[in-house]
Amino acid sequence: MTTHFITAEIDLQETPIKLKQEIEAELEKRGEPLRWAITEVDIEAQKAKVEAVITVSSQGK
Known part of the structure; x- marks a missing residue:
């Protein structure tokens, strides 16, 4: 399992x-x-x- 810092752009919602x-x-x-x-x-x-820290299994997701 590894951790990653990612960013995402999300459309604003109602x-x-x-x-x-x-x-x-x-x-x-x-x-x-x-x-x-x-x-x-x-x-x-x-x-x-959005900035996030996620984990990804070594077997892939």
């Missing part, structure tokens, strides 16, 4: 709950999220920048 679900779904595509944070929001582009 509600905070939907945004959280969208972030978690995107991060789970890349591995198992240990922690994440929204570090930047671009209102004009309607995007949120």
